[in-house]
Amino acid sequence: MMMNNSLKSLSKLSPGTVIHGKWHRNQYTIIKELGNGANGVVYLVRDSSRQVALKISDNPSSIISEVNVLKSFTKVQGSALGPSLFDVDDWETVGKQFSFYVMEFIKGPNLLTFIQQKGPEWLGVLLLQLLADLDVLHEKGWVFGDLKPENLLVNGPPIRVRCIDVGGTTIKGRAIKEFTEFYDRGYWGMGSRKADERYDLFAVAMVIINTAYPGRFNKTTGGISQLMGMVKQKPELNLYQSIIKNALSGNYQTAGEMRRDVLAALQPRKQKSDAGNQVKSRSQLHRNGAKRNVTKKKGGLFETALIILTLSFLYFFYIYVQIL
Amino acid sequence: MRTGTLKQILLITDGCSNQGEDPIAMATLAREQGVTINVIGVMEQDVIDDQGLKEIEGIALSGGGVSQVVYSQQLSQTVQMVTRKAMTQTLQGVVNKELQQILGGTKKMEDLPPEKRGEIMEVVDELGETVELDVLILVDTSASMTHKLPTVKEALLDLSLSLNARSGSNRFSVFAFPGKKVEVEKLLDWTPNLESLTTIFSKLSTGGITPTGPAIKEAISYFQQKKRSLRSMLSRDDEQFFEESI
Incomplete structure (x- = not known):
């Protein structure tokens, strides 16, 4: 979409440009552009301590509308709805005034x-x-x-x-x-x-x-x-x-x-959607299950026998040593 | 708060006027009578020349509206965005006037600290949702627009879909210029939805001249006629009151 002139000038802010807040006196240094749309341009900026995202527009009403939404999201506790809002302000430059808001920089691919x-x-x-x-x-x-x-x-x-x-x-x-x-x-x-x-x-x-x-x-x-x-x-x-x-x-x-x-x-699928297959696979499932149970039982018996054998062998050995 | 019905002219064109009154003068005339003019310039492969661009921006500026130049693929979205943006702009003006009465002087919303703007904006949003809107659509049907007309039709249907999602009522009417024998031809009388447009649009003939100025002039007078008719006097009083507390 083509942008009108003042928005176009906003999308040309070069890295290093400092945006001064008119009301809250905060300063933001532009690092790079993150994206732009019909209603404004989003920049990655640095404030005094960290990297944050800044959306700037020549249309103050769209900025305020979005700020209203973000503010109401912060009232929802512990939610991840939208980025957190940090600052709202105006920037006066060469006789023009732009509105902007500053929010959490969410890093990652779409x-x-x-x-x-x-x-x-x-x-x-x-x-x-x-x-x-x-x-x-x-x-x-x-x-x-x-x-x-x-x-x-x-x-x-x-x-x-x-x-x-x-x-x-x-x-x-x-x-x-x-x-x-x-x-x-x-x-x-x-x-x-x-x-x-x-x-x-x-x-x-x-x-x-x-x-x-x-x-x-x-x-x-x-x-x-x-x-x-x-x-x-x-x-x-x-x-x-x-x-x-x-x-x-x-x-x-x-x-x-x-x-x-x-x-x-x-969820992992245990049944196939085809009706015939379903019956077959279910009976297969049962058979497989039963077989597994039997072997488990057999294995258990063998284990017990082995333990008893070992223990009695050790006991006989002990007796033998005692007798000597 | 007093808003009444918002009146807009949406001009869809692809270049410069070449006949009749200066369209910028006519746009100024419209604004004086409370009608906002928005202009959309439609491009395809061709680009709009500087003169055309200047005229498009000039009309919107003098008409208190919004202008945008787009490729025809993006027309639908632009038409609705421009209309909404202009609505907000007009309503903002109404709200600002109200603020000036309360705060005195020449205070506007932008003169208030950002914290105080939120509630005002909520009022503007609310008005934008509920206000009654009349949009008169003026379509340039000069020769170069011919193959863009199907896209224009789509965009207009889409516009009525968007605006009819609001709770306030809408009315649309469509004019084409140049008309068959006259400079401006009425295609569709005031109607709440543009569905009926489908049949009319395929019958459109295109001409060589672009009488943008006269078209705007005619459009303004159509708003005036509407005001005078008894039915609209009874059902849609222009001096409606929206009680809003800021």
Whole structure:
């Protein structure tokens, strides 16, 4: 997206530039740019003691809106919802004023990169963490909104998925503030843009699909038929197929429900889905179990005999020595 | 707090006007009458020249709105972002005026310490969710826009989807310029959703001239007509009150 002029100048701040807070008098030295979007630019900066992230914008209202969200997150105790907020201020420079806020710097690759590097087995674990966080967020009356891999960073160790960029975070029941087409229920013609739990869960399903299609894909017919068609083409999505379908169709009322299904999908499978196989494998299982029990018993007997034999041998030896 | 219905013109074009009144003068006229103008410049492979760019920014600046130049693939997202941004901007203006009455002088939200802005912003957000909005969409249908029109249609459907997620009511109307025989042609009268746009858009004919100025002028007068009609006087009083305590 093209940026307007003042935002463009904000994305050109060179390393070493010092941002002075007008109200709180804190200073931040720019290290490098971390990212930019429609509503501002995020920089990695250094304050007096540590590295922190700083989001700056020419639009004070978007900064204050995001600060409001982050502030309400800090009221949720011990949660990993969004980065912690450290400072909010204005920067006056060459006759212009920009607003910024300073937050915790969350270091790590985004969800998609992480899974590509570490292997698909990480997807399930990260989904469990994400859904647990979303559950808390929803309970507090918020909907994350702009959920996508770029906004999900994997931090650690210990490995922990963290949501960054609360620009899309919306009070439940209102219109979603910011979204990205591929992850947006409205774009696929599968529901409104009113913020509810299911809006986020739809996006989670799209993130799962995204892991098999890193380049994303465009809408053709839209709707559940196109999306599930794409899902079925990728064997690596088999495990999550029914979960994806439920989330896309809005069948999960809460993140907790979806989490339970992910957890169930991750359990080791003892039964095959095919009915005939299932019976066969189950009887096999029984037989194998029984055999194992028998050998165990036999082994036990042998052990006992051996111990008794050894002990009596030692005793005889002792007696023999005593007699001599 | 007094907000009434927000009135916006959304101008979608790909270049410079070449006929009739100066569009920037017309934008100023619109603003004087409480109508905000947002402009979206649509590019494909072609780039918009400096003159066109200047005009796009000028119209939005004089019209109190927001402008953005994008490639047509990003149109949907831009249309909704620009509309929302302009809404916030207008509402912010209303709230600032209110603040000036309370605090005196020329105080704006930015003059308050950041800690005090949070609650004000909550009021603006709340208003943005509930305020009634009228958007008149002005589509440039000059020859170079022809192959961009399907994308424009998609973007407009998407806009109504976004805005209809709000709890406040919306009305849209669509005008094309140049029209078949006239400079500006009405395609769609005020309606809460743009679904009916699908059929009209395929029938659009395109012309060679770009009478942006006259189109804006006509659009403003359409807002005025609406105000005068008895039905709207009864159902949508312009002097609505939103009781909000800051």
